[in-house]
Structure formats: structure tokens, C-alpha cells
Amino acid sequence: MSKKSLDTEPVLRPHEYDGIQEFDQKLPNWWLFSWYIMMVAFVVCWVVYYQVGIGMSDEKEIATAMAKIAEYQKKELEQIRDDKLWAMSKDAKIVAAGAATYQATCIACHAADLTATIAGAKLPGLALNDQEWKHGNNPTQLLTIIRKGAPDITKGMPPWEPQLGLQRVVEVLAFVLSKHTQGESFTLAADSPLKK
């Protein structure tokens, strides 16, 4: 197509601008067709989405995906018990995975050694290696705090479940529990919301 126009002698327009002349070559067909295809795509896609109503809106798509995640979490949580979490804290593989997530996500506030201090300076988080707990020491209680964050977020922990996903939250908990023993004695912190 375009080859033919190359072979024939192109028409030179009569006018000249400061020595510049212009041919008046035909528009390349492949170029025109690429343009037409885009125009047709515009009309077709618009008609399909807006006039026919095929395709989910972005809001609906998100809602569907989030509902799927909620359902998965519900199913997983139904199986989680305190003793199961303790059992996980003995599983070296799970603890190692939890330790990795802890390193990447938690040490800024709770410190790598769980003391919530670095070189003697206090970090924003609470110590996780002692026997004093603010929100209870049951693994399921702890799980809720990691998942949903502290009840008063301005003073404490953000919710981690959306970002980390339930599985990583459980692994981190297993890592923290691995520093404790089942049935150890504990005290509630002075400012614990559980103290009535």
C-alpha cells in the first residue's frame, strides 16, 4: 500500500516558505488504520460499559475481593485456639517465618530483642519479653491486638492484618509466643483497659 506511493513521483506543492518546500504525500494506510482502530475501540468499550452495562464498577470489584478475604479469615479464625497457637510457637518453621516478618515490621517500636528499648532508650512499643501484658496474655487476645490494633490507636499499635494478612500475623504471634511458656504467670499493666 504505502510502497506504491513511494514509487510514484510525489507531488510537490507550488508554494515555498523561506526555501522550505512540501510534498503532499498520501497518508500512510497503516497509520490511518491504527487510528481508526483506536476510535472504534473507544466507541465499542464505552457502549459495552456504559450503555450495555457489562463490567463491574471499581467499587463493586473491591467489595467482592474484600468479601472474599473476610470469608477466608473467618474460616481460618474458626480453627484457631489458644493451644493451637502455643503448638505453633514450637514449630521452628513457623517461628522462623514470624521472626522474619517481625524483623521487617515490628522492631521499630518493639526492638529486635522484644525489649522495646534500644541502647537504653525507650521505643514507642511495649516490651514483649516480660510477663506484664496490657491487653491480656491469652494468645487469642494477643492475636486480636496484632490483627486489629490497640483499642485506642492514638496510644498504641496500628492494625496489621490488612497489610500483613492473617497468616503472617499468626506467624508473628508464634514468634512472640516462642519467647514465652504456656501457663506462665503474668500481671496486667497499670493502664490496662482490662482492669476494671
Add this chain to the structure above:
Amino acid sequence: MTTTATKQTIEFNDKVVRQFMWASMIWGIVGMLVGVIIAAQLNYHELNLTSWLSFGRLRPLHTNAVIFAFVGNMMFAGIYYSTQRLCKVRMGSDILSNIHFWGWQLIIVSAAVTLPLGFSRGQEYAELIWPINIAVALIWVVFAVNFFWTLAKRNEPSLYVALWFYIATIITVAMLYIVNHISIPTSWTHSYTIFSGVQNALVQWWYGHNAVAFFLTTPILGIMYYFLPKAVERPVYSYRLSIVHFWSLVFIYIWAGPHHLLNTSLPKWLQMLGMFFSLMLWAPSWGGMLNGLLTLRGAWDKLRTDPVVKFFVAAVTFYGMCTFEGPLLSIRAVNALSHYSDWTIGHVHSGALGWNGKMAAGLFYWLTPRLYGTKLYSVPLANFHFWISIFGILLYVAAMWVSGIMQGLMLNSTNAAGTALTYPNFLETLTAIRPMMGFRVIGGALFLVGMILMLVNLWLTARSGKAVVDTREVTVIERNSVDNMGLKKTFFADPVTYFFGGLFLLMGWIFLPKGADITALICSLIFGGIAVKKFASSHDSWSQWYERLLENWLPFTLLTFVAVALGGLIQIIPTVMVNRAKNMEDRIQQVYTPLELTGRDIYVSEGCYNCHSQMIRTMLPDVLRYGDYSRMGESIYDHPFQWGSKRTGPDLAREGDKYPHSWHYNHMKDPRSTSIGSNMPAYPHLFTEKFDQKTLPKKIATMVTLGVPYPAMTDVEIKENAIKQGIEIVNRLKEDNLAASPDTKIVAVIAYLQKLGKYDAPEVEDKLKTAPGIPGLIPGPSNPDKNRPGGAE
């Protein structure tokens, strides 16, 4: 053609061309040097030496310098040189040429001073403060008067295609610049834009995208149409391609702005328009590339010997690559990956360095020997410049592709079941791209070296000759033989009326309610068929009308203005109407307290938006990482909006209450203490500097004028309110053994950060009560998103 035999010898004003050329080279080197510095800062946060040399303040300086100082001065050099020759007349006025040159340099100097000092409007490429905005508008008018004056007294009846592009540039930049900079001053150095939230976003990217179109593209295409045929001594490939691609480019470009806001809370119909107009823009853009490259047919041998041709060919090739990549990035699914990532950075640099930078080099290597009546000092040095700059750009762009795609994939990746993010830690993705950011510094530095070599080479060239006074004998044309087309002949011609008819019907298809929309589409298709038939049968009269139009600069300019104004009007007016508190579906942003507003102004002034977005997109990975997606009403009181366009750091739309005050305190003091591996600069000066209490009442008053529902407060109450909230924050910090004074900037910044993402969900009646004094809705076209079958959920 009616011409008298009157001959006249004219002398071109090439002094101003020389001035603009040197200014462009020098500012280009400065702007690119700043670019290399900020690129290095991304890898070495220690390079953020002081507050005024920090990334957030220097990055606007870099972008503004390269766009307005480097390309701006280059464009003026090319336009002044070619316009005089294409019109066979000296520029309209030497005084205006002088004011234009010196005024523009003064604006650049004032930008270079104010931006590092933290005076910023907080919108990309529109950061300069309002007194400078006025200066820019005035100097632009001076340029316009000078240019159109030259057209009016031309001795060449017909306007060459280069001039079409210059006309489009001048009127469109004026329109975009003025509308996007309308703001209400609160002091000599600060103002609030009259637009807010989604409206501000749309207007800003209508401006931002078309700054690329009409500041970095159309004038340079005009320069290509003059200097490329001159350099290769061949006729331009196709006149009709020039016509088709010029008009389609200026008309379609304007519509594509919303592609900067894909998957955000911008109404979907605008996103769809932005995406499809970007795709339809591909062919018109390539029309320019084809006309450039195919002009070389029969002269390809020059590519081996002439550095000017090398630069031009490489530039046009980069233009083609860039305008292919642009539509690709505008596809919503691709954009979900690329937006906020380095891919966009790579894209703009292949445009700015590859297209603009190489066109500038070609232009200057061609001009200097002619302006100084001598030969290029060193051809091998120019060739070396060519190769080092090609290598530099390719390294830069490839690094950014890898970086952008890698980080985009990591951030958007979820596990197979779609229940959790694969890389929950943002910093992990930052660490992954650090080597790429290193290659970028090297690529950019190589390009900068090339620029310096060019300056040296051309300086030695100029020294070997002396400034030429170029004169030419021209035939004076009879004034009434041209510029004699009436408005009726201009607007009531077949090509124009068919275009308007078709557009009107197409808009009916987009905006009319169900049933009527599809009817309008069918009508417009039939109408299009009739138009094509009419064109086929009266092709000659259409061409004659157009050739007549080319001999009439004012009608041509008016038609160009109409073509560029339409897209913006159709997109912006419905959005202006929708962005009212009482129109918001579910959520309305909470009004900032005086202290929070102060913190926000500091956030804007420090340029935090250069690295942090405040827009959670309607995408699962965004929602998992940052929280529920952002709603339109959640930025309704944000003057200016801070949605951002790049995530070097994480999104902050729901940062409020995510961490305790102490976290923010430590983070701002030493970002690495809370976020290991972060590349954020530390902000020690926020801990010592006091925030500005004096102008706070004026700021609140301005906000009230703009429709933000503040309760009535006296000046004293406003200041007391701010200090009281400051004391509360300081007390909280004290609990964590951290000390701050309640009137320092850090306290205001913490107050602001903790407010991010706070909203109310009031009932309709409440909404009307909280937003008094807002004019009633003009009955507008209906919203395509609401018309969708089952769409209004």
C-alpha cells in the same frame, strides 16, 4: 497572488535569538545538575544537607528549570529565529523582544530563589508563588503580542505549518496557565488555589498534561518543521499529514489530562475519557514523527556526517517512542502498575532528554555557526556529545523501566488466593530498586556532561566568528490581499460546521440519559458518514477554504483556540458542579483545625507531595496496604489537593491515628529510627523553627471565602485554638519522654498527619447545613456513571 513590486530590505533581530540560545544552554545545565543531585539524594539521604537543599524543595526547582528555563528559552530562540524568516519580516517590536528575554530570565532567577526557600503552591509544575505567576502571565502576553504583531505585518501571505504550532502553543499555554493558577493570596508569598480536591486534581492535570503537550511538544514540533527540512535540505514529507496531525493533536491532547488520575476517586467517566483520548492521540502524535523522519528520505546519508541531523533524527525517534509509551501507560490496567512508580519518571525523561534535549542540541548546533558566520568549532566533539547523551538517556530510561516495573509488580503482588500482600513492607520494595536509582544518577550525569561539552564547543564556535546581521530583500505584500476573512467565512464553513455537528452528537452519546445516548451515537455515525461523503465530493472547496484560512492569522488563531478550549470545558464544568459538599455520596472530609491547616501548609512547603501520595486507589493491593479507598468527598476542603503523582514513600491518605505522636516525632527527626532502610530526608529544622501564627487568621478567612465551613472565630481565638491543640500534642509527647515546644513546626506537622483520613458521613440535611452559602446547582448534563444500567450503586 496579488503582490506589488515594492521591495524592501529587512534586517532580522537575531540578537534576541542568540540571547535565548545561551540562556537555554546555561539554565539547562543548571536544571540538569539539580536533577543529578536530587537523583543522588534518593540513594544517599545524607545529601539532603540543609532544609533548602532537601529533595522536596529541589525537585520542583529541577522540573521548573528544565521545563520553563531550558526548554522555554530554547523554544523562544527557535520561534524568534524561524518566525521572522517565515514571515519575511523583523519581529514586531525590539522593545517587546527585550522585555520578553529579560523578564523571562528574571522569572527564572526568582523561581530559583523562592523554591529552595520553601515558597510553593504545592501543585506540580505550578509551584511558583502568585507574584511570579502574574509575572509569567504578563511576560507571556508580551511574547504573544510580539509574535502576533509579527504575523500581522508579515510579507509572506501564507502561514507555514511551523507557525500553526507556535500559535497553538501561545494561546493554549496562556489559557492553561491562567486557569490553573487562579488563587487567593493570603500574603505576598502564599495563596490558596480556588479549586479543591477532585476539581483541583482535574484542573491541575488538565494543565500538567497539556504543559507537556503545548510547552514541550507543539513548539518543538514547530521547530522541527522549520529546522529539520533546512538541515537535510529536503521538502517536508506531506502537507496533508501536517494538516491532519496538527488539528487532531491540538484537539485531542486537551482531553487526555485525566489519565494522570486513573483508578483514583476521579469519576470513572472522566477516567475513561482520559484513557481513550490518550489512545486516540497515539496516531496524531506519530503523524509528527512520520513527517519528520520521512522528510529525510533521499538524505539519509547526512545522518553519517552531520551531527545536527543525528540529533534531530534521534530526537524525533525518541518522540515516537515516548508518544507510543504514553498511550500505553494511559490504559487503566497498565497504569495500575506504572502509576506512582519510576516508570513514569523514565517516560518523562525520555521525552525531556530524548525529544526536547536532542532537539535543542540539533537546533543549537545548526544555529550557532549561522548566527556567528563561522563553522562549528569541532564536529568530533559534537559527535561525542551525541553518543554520550544517547548512552546516558538509554541507561537512565532502562534503569527506570526496570525499577518502575519491578516495584510496581512487588507493590501490587498478592498471594495466589488474593488474601494477602506478597510484600507487605513498603521499604522492601524501595530497597529492591536502589541499584536502579544508582544507574539513573550515572545516566543523568552522562547527559549533563554532554550538555557541558556542547556549551564549550558552541562557545568556541561563537568566539571564532562574530555576530551576523542577517538582512534580506523581500517583496512587500499588499495588506488587503491577506487577513481579510470574516468570522462568517471562518466559522460557517463546511469543515467547521461538520466538526461541530459531529462533536455535539457525540457529546449527546456521552451525557444523555439512557436510550437517548445510543440514539445520539447512531445519529453521529450517520452524520460522520455524510461528512465523509461531502468531503469526497467537495474536496477541492474544502482545501481552498483551508488555504484561505492560512492567509488569515486571526481566524486561524480563533479556530485553534476553539479546538483547544473544548475538551477542557466539557470535562471541567461538570466536575466543578459536582465538587460540592452537598453532592458527595458518603463521606465528607473533616475541616482542619487552625493548627492542622498550618501543618498542612508546612507539608506543602516542604514538598512532601513529591514523594507521598494521598490517594488510595480503587485497587485491592492499595486497599490492603493503605486502607479503604479514597472517596471524592475526602479531599473536598483541600486547597490545593495533595493526591501526589509518585510514591517514593508510602501513601498517607489514611495516616491519621495510625501511629502515636511519638512515632511521627522520631520519624521526622530521624526517619531511619522508625523505618529501617528509608531514604527520607531528616527534618531537624522543623523542631526549632516556629510556625507562622501571624498570617493564620488571614488563611482561615481565605478558606471561608472558598467555602470551607469554619465556625466564626476571632483572630485571637484562632491563635489560641492552635496553641491549645499544640499543648495537647506536646503533653502526649511528654508521656513518651519527648520534648517539643507547642509553637514549633513539628507540632503542627504532627497535628496535620494525625488528621489525614478523618471524615464524617452526615445525612443529606446535615450536609446542606454544614455547607452554607454554596450556590445552587446549575442543571448540568447527567453523569454517565449514574446512567449506567445498574450503575448507580
